[in-house]
Amino acid sequence: MKSVLRVPRRWHEEAMRRLEEYLAQGGTKPLLAACTASGKTEFAIRDACNFFNNEGGQLILVVAPTVNVKLRWVTDFRNAGFLATADIENREIRQRLEHGEPIKEDVEVIAVTYGQLASPQAMTTDGWSLFAEYARRYRTLVIADEVHHADDDEAYGQALTAVTAHATRRLALSGTPFNSTGGALAMCDVDIDVDTTGRPIRRVKPFYTYSYGDALGDEDRPCRLVEFGIVYGRAELTYESLVTGQTFQRLIDLSRQRKDDSLAPLLAANGEYLTTLLSEGLSRLDTMKRHHQRAAMLVVAMDRDHGEMIKGELRRLCNNRDRNRYRTELLLHDTEQVHHRIEQLPHDDTDIVVTVRMISEGIDVKRFRVGVYASDYRTRMFFIQFVGRFLRWQEELDESQHAILIIPGHVELITYAREIEQMVLDSAIKEPGEGPGPLDPKSRLIDRESEATAQEHWARGQRTPESDQELVEQFFTENPDLRGWMPLSVAVRILKATGYHGSTRSGPQTPPPGDPHLDWRRRNNKLAGRIVMRLSRRAGESRRSTELFAYVHGVANQRVGIRTMDGIVALDVLMRRVAFLKTWWLALLANHDAKLEDLPE
Numbered sequence: 001m002k003s004v005l006r007v008p009r010r011w012h013e014e015a016m017r018r019l020e021e022y023l024a025q026g027g028t029k030p031l032l033a034a035c036t037a038s039g040k041t042e043f044a045i046r047d048a049c050n051f052f053n054n055e056g057g058q059l060i061l062v063v064a065p066t067v068n069v070k071l072r073w074v075t076d077f078r079n080a081g082f083l084a085t086a087d088i089e090n091r092e093i094r095q096r097l098e099h100g101e102p103i104k105e106d107v108e109v110i111a112v113t114y115g116q117l118a119s120p121q122a123m124t125t126d127g128w129s130l131f132a133e134y135a136r137r138y139r140t141l142v143i144a145d146e147v148h149h150a151d152d153d154e155a156y157g158q159a160l161t162a163v164t165a166h167a168t169r170r171l172a173l174s175g176t177p178f179n180s181t182g183g184a185l186a187m188c189d190v191d192i193d194v195d196t197t198g199r200p201i202r203r204v205k206p207f208y209t210y211s212y213g214d215a216l217g218d219e220d221r222p223c224r225l226v227e228f229g230i231v232y233g234r235a236e237l238t239y240e241s242l243v244t245g246q247t248f249q250r251l252i253d254l255s256r257q258r259k260d261d262s263l264a265p266l267l268a269a270n271g272e273y274l275t276t277l278l279s280e281g282l283s284r285l286d287t288m289k290r291h292h293q294r295a296a297m298l299v300v301a302m303d304r305d306h307g308e309m310i311k312g313e314l315r316r317l318c319n320n321r322d323r324n325r326y327r328t329e330l331l332l333h334d335t336e337q338v339h340h341r342i343e344q345l346p347h348d349d350t351d352i353v354v355t356v357r358m359i360s361e362g363i364d365v366k367r368f369r370v371g372v373y374a375s376d377y378r379t380r381m382f383f384i385q386f387v388g389r390f391l392r393w394q395e396e397l398d399e400s401q402h403a404i405l406i407i408p409g410h411v412e413l414i415t416y417a418r419e420i421e422q423m424v425l426d427s428a429i430k431e432p433g434e435g436p437g438p439l440d441p442k443s444r445l446i447d448r449e450s451e452a453t454a455q456e457h458w459a460r461g462q463r464t465p466e467s468d469q470e471l472v473e474q475f476f477t478e479n480p481d482l483r484g485w486m487p488l489s490v491a492v493r494i495l496k497a498t499g500y501h502g503s504t505r506s507g508p509q510t511p512p513p514g515d516p517h518l519d520w521r522r523r524n525n526k527l528a529g530r531i532v533m534r535l536s537r538r539a540g541e542s543r544r545s546t547e548l549f550a551y552v553h554g555v556a557n558q559r560v561g562i563r564t565m566d567g568i569v570a571l572d573v574l575m576r577r578v579a580f581l582k583t584w585w586l587a588l589l590a591n592h593d594a595k596l597e598d599l600p601e
Contacts, residue, residue, distance in 0.1 A: 002049040002081045004042060011218065012043050015208040019047065022207040023169075031147065031172040031188045033206035036388025038215050038222045040173045041073065044143050045080050047171055051141045052082075052108070057168070058138040059104060060084075061131065062111040063160060065146045067339050070111045072364070073145070077109045084109035090121035093130055104138060114149050118159035128159040135166035142187075147172040148381065150186040157186035175388060176381050212391070212420060223391040225402040225487050228417045229280060232409035233273040233452040235265040257411040263376040266408065267302060274374060275313065276452035277406055281372035282317055284404045285326075285351070287484035288369045292397060296345075297370040299354045300386055304332055307354050310374060314352060326351040333357075366394040371405040373413070383416045398536040402487035468492045478522045520574035524565060527581035528552045534588040555596065556581055 008016075015032060022030055034040045051057035060082070064070040070086045077084035085107050096103045112131070116122065122130040134140055142164045144150060150157040164170050164187055172187040189205040215223035234253040252261045266273045281297055288295040299314075301307035311330045318326050329350050331338055345353065345365045353368075356375075368390050375382070390403035407413050472491045476483040532548045553565065560577045562569055584596070 002052045004046050004049060004080050006042070008046065009039055009042070009218075009222065011210050011214070012039065012046060015043060015210065016046065016050075018208045019171075027189070027207065029170060029172065029187050029189045031174065031185075031204060031206045032208055032210075033174055033204075034208075034210040035212040035215055035223065035391070036175040036385075037391040037393065038175075038210055040175070041076055041145075044145075044171055044173060045076060048077070048082075048109075048141055048143070049080060051169055055169070056139055057141055058108075059134055059140045060109040060143065061134060061140055061163070061167075062109065062143045062145065063117055063150075063163075064111060064113055065149050067113060068342050069145060070113055071339070071343070073111045074109070077111075082108045084111065086111040088112070090116060090119060090130060093133075094121070097130075097133060103134065110134070114156040114159070117163065118155040122159065128162040131159075132163045132166050135163060135168070139168045140166075141169040141171065142167045144170070144172045144187050146176075147174050147185055147187055148176050160186040176384050215391075222393055224393050226387060226390055226420070227402060227404050227487055229284070229404055229406045230409045230414065230417075231273070231277055231280060231406060231452055233266050233276070235268075235271070235273065254409040254411075259411055261410065263378065263408055263410055264302065267306070267374050267376060273452045274310075275317070277372055277374055277408070278310065278313055279317055280406045281370055282314070282323065284406070285370045286323070288404075290484045292367070292369060292401075294349065294367050295369040296350060296365070296367045297352045297372065298365075298368045298389060299352065299372040300375045301354055301356050302374070302376050303356060306374070307332065307356055311354050314354070328352040328354065330354045364392060365389065366392045369401075369403050371403065373405065373407040378410060378412045380416050380419075383413060384420070387420060398533075400487065400536060475525065478525060520571065520578060521565065521569075523578045524556070524574060524581060527578060527585055528556065531581065531585050531588065534585070552581075 011034075015034075019030055019032075032040060032043060034043070048057070048060050051060075060077070062070070062073045062077075064073055074084045074086045083106055088107075088110055093103055095101075117131055118128060122128050135142070142160075144160055144164075147160075150160045170187055172185075174185075185204055191203045191205055212223060216225060232254045234251060234255070236251055252265055254261065254266070267277075268274070278299070281299065285295065285297045299310055301310050307330050311328055314326075314328050318324060318328075327350050329341075329352070331341060331353060332355065335341065342365075346367065371386065371390055373383070373386060375386075377383070387405065390405065394401060407417065469488075472488055475491060528549065531552050535548050535552070556577050557564060559580045560573050562573060562577075565574070565577065
């Protein structure tokens with residue numbers, strides 16, 4: 001009897017009901033569109049258990065995008081009681097077929113990559129039928145993980161179609177159910193739509209969709225909140241004509257929001273702009289480590305040389321700021337034992353990882369809390385896959401956990417950031433263009449200068465107004481213990497809900513010396529923060545930090561007889577409020593399960 005060890009998430013139960021309805025209605029191409037880190041793998045294994053236990057299933061064939069993801073599937077299936085392997089080679093299957101030997105033995109799950117499925121070794125006279133032979137001989141469920149890799153007009157899609165033609169059941173999974181070639185996806189139902197210009201657009205049809213917005217509102221908490229720090233900048237490029245010898249210039253300015261602006265010149269070596277991106281990332285990592293010592297940063301580079309340069313620049317920045325303790329590693333596709341190194345990242349003490357495209361879908365490194373997007377790729381898929389590396393919930397951390405991503409202020413990346421909560425709802429296959437082609441080959445680049453011009457903060461696809469950023473910055477200055485622990489977007493909602501005004505709305509930027517009202521409001525906020533931190537660590541506590549702050553301030557206001565702690569509350573009331581909060585905090589320190597009703601009036 002096969003079974004998944006953990007209790008199913010609530011969305012899994014609803015999705016399973018929808019899948020049963022889809023299959024009962026004659027559907028043959030079920031696609032589950034669920035955001036990264038939400039539990040697609042676990043759902044698929046539950047479906048596999050049902051297939052084996054109730055439908056006479058004999059074999060599960062998993063097709064994964066990378067070697068690391070393939071190995072993770074094997075581990076997860078073994079934990080569910082299956083005999084699983086990824087150590088099967090195409091030549092071994094062919095030899096067994098040629099000699100009339102069994103091709104399955106006792107194995108119940110075989111995991112391969114799309115590359116292995118579509119390799120020339122997997123082809124026979126009638127196409128990609130080497131793995132199709134499994135589906136012909138055994139009752140087989142084919143699970144296509146990250147099916148957006150399988151365009152039906154390309155090799156991966158054709159191979160997947162050939163194999164699944166004989167499968168008993170199919171299940172496609174994706175967090176980004178679209179691709180960049182304009183084609184449909186293998187193993188997926190497709191609707192034909194028309195865009196505003198009258199051109200046909202093919203859209204995949206999931207039987208169930210679970211978006212990032214759904215995950216953030218789910219009490220099962222599969223995903224953490226991600227926020228964006230946006231850095232604008234400009235670069236001035238100087239070219240020399242190889243024909244006339246004359247020079248000319250081109251200006252790239254992200255503040256102009258032009259889609260055809262390239263990011264590569266801004267991200268080039270030794271530029272102020274790239275240094276600003278990396279410095280901002282390091283600053284955020286410093287802050288994260290105050291509350292999460294093993295927090296790590298991931299930087300995605302343009303290519304090998306760019307990655308080497310970034311690693312050197314990070315070393316210089318760390319030396320200048322006394323961050324010598326930070327361990328930085330560059331991981332590339334040909335790094336020695338790179339797949340093994342990636343598997344070690346969740347457990348080792350590497351502080352900063354620089355890569356090009358190695359840390360992609362399915363890589364589960366929950367301690368990635370800071371990201372720097374230093375790549376010139378501007379497709380929606382690549383951006384979302386990068387963001388997905390930071391969404392995974394870490395059970396040992398409290399409810400305030402979040403991630404911060406530093407990204408260039410290019411108009412296309414900002415658009416994706418705005419859409420991030422609905423990333424799997426937007427399943428249009430057509431991708432935006434990659435910008436202009438190469439410049440005139442009759443000229444060469446002879447000089448470039450870049451600079452960072454401005455920074456913004458975005459949270460959940462929404463720009464944080466400058467006034468709110470100033471207000472929260474003052475709040476964190478007054479309550480330094482909360483910096484890095486509380487997401488900025490959460491702090492904004494709390495401050496507005498509790499009537500916090502600070503000193504940025506009017507008057508001087510810093511409180512005048514000897515102002516007792518401001519001093520006692522500061523003490524109130526600091527104690528409230530400490531209480532929330534204690535409550536959030538309480539075993540079984542399910543409320544989010546936003547609700548906890550509102551709850552703590554609400555109880556304190558009620559105890560002293562005020563509606564809100566605004567700027568005109570009497571000094572003696574503020575002092576009584578501090579006395580109550582201090583009693584509450586001390587009670588929690590003494591007894592983790594202290595009840596509010598046990599505190600003195």
